[in-house]
Amino acid sequence: MTRRVLIAGNWKMNGSLAKNALLLSELCNGMHDFAGCEVAVCVPFPYLAQVQSALQTSSIAWGAQDVSGYAVGAYTGEVSAAMLKDFSCGFGLVGHSERRVYHAESDAVVAQKTLRLLEVGITPIVCVGETLDERNAGMTETVVARQLSAVLSVIEKSALSNIVVAYEPVWAIGTGVTATPAMAQQVHAFLRGQLALVNVESAQKVRILYGGSMKPDNAAALLQMEDIDGGLIGGASLKSGEFLSIVAAGR
Ligand code: PEP
Numbered sequence: 127m128t129r130r131v132l133i134a135g136n137w138k139m140n141g142s143l144a145k146n147a148l149l150l151s152e153l154c155n156g157m158h159d160f161a162g163c164e165v166a167v168c169v170p171f172p173y174l175a176q177v178q179s180a181l182q183t184s185s186i187a188w189g190a191q192d193v194s195g196y197a198v199g200a201y202t203g204e205v206s207a208a209m210l211k212d213f214s215c216g217f218g219l220v221g222h223s224e225r226r227v228y229h230a231e232s233d234a235v236v237a238q239k240t241l242r243l244l245e246v247g248i249t250p251i252v253c254v255g256e257t258l259d260e261r262n263a264g265m266t267e268t269v270v271a272r273q274l275s276a277v278l279s280v281i282e283k284s285a286l287s288n289i290v291v292a293y294e295p296v297w298a299i300g301t302g303v304t305a306t307p308a309m310a311q312q313v314h315a316f317l318r319g320q321l322a323l324v325n326v327e328s329a330q331k332v333r334i335l336y337g338g339s340m341k342p343d344n345a346a347a348l349l350q351m352e353d354i355d356g357g358l359i360g361g362a363s364l365k366s367g368e369f370l371s372i373v374a375a376g377r
Contacts, residue, residue, distance in 0.1 A: 131349060131376035132290060132333050132356035134217060134251060135167040135363025136191060138224070146173055150180040152366035157185060163376040164356075166217050167363065168251075171205050174213040182214075189217030189248070192225060195238035197245070207242040218243045219358075221253045221273065223296045233276030240277050244285050251290045251335070251358065252277050254317070258297035266295075267316050274320050286328040290335060291317055292358040298338025300360055307347045307354070310336045314353035342371035349376050 141149075146169070157165065166187040169177050177188045194204035210218060220243065221236035236252070243250040254273040256266045274291065281289070293313050295305050305313075314334045321329035336348050337358030348354050356376060362368040 187216035294337035345375035
């Protein structure tokens with residue numbers, strides 16, 4: 127089955143109004159002829175208005191890097207899914223390893239965040255991935271299955287095809303070390319198998335992105351694997367030339 131490739135940038139805590147304006151205009155100018163590929167940027171909350179205004183006439187979607195697990199109320203500092211919807215976010219990252227590690231986000235919290243996004247019609251990009259110690263201990267499948275099943279156990283079966291999954295081995299994020307295409311494909315196929323336990327047909331439709339030092343020189347090899355349906359791009363999404371080369375590889 128051919129799934130439309132999704133290349134999503136994760137700017138993390140980078141940018142400024144001036145830097146973003148330049149990057150966004152370079153992306154818009156370079157986005158010709160990428161019809162086969164869906165493209166999005168996930169930006170820090172304060173820049174959502176800027177990104178919405180810069181991208182609304184482009185084919186590039188935008189999203190957030192996190193969301194509150196609560197819908198509304200006395201949760202100082204939190205940003206709700208409904209607020210993201212006000213800025214027409216198409217996507218929201220949940221469970222990025224930097225959230226899990228630095229903010230002690232549990233699988234249960236990630237599942238609540240996923241639900242909040244689905245409730246308002248924003249596509250959650252659910253991040254899963256093992257640490258190097260877990261991989262070396264042969265725990266990769268156990269870890270990603272646990273992380274994914276926490277989400278699958280709370281969402282409606284009918285919502286399965288509305289999520290995107292991102293496999294991001296923690297040891298590959300921001301390190302310059304990438305999983306080989308074969309290593310990544312093995313985990314992606316396993317994840318698709320886990321999705322199929324819920325619904326075989328929807329599992330075929332769910333896009334499973336690879337993230338972890340995806341760059342112009344390794345993107346094509348990763349994206350040609352059967353179960354790799356796109357990329358979640360950190361560092362390289364801050365450089366228009368690199369990001370657009372990855373988009374070109376996903377066409
Ligand atoms: C990420 O932060 O999701 C990521 C994949 O980062 P990088 O591409 O820099 O490894």
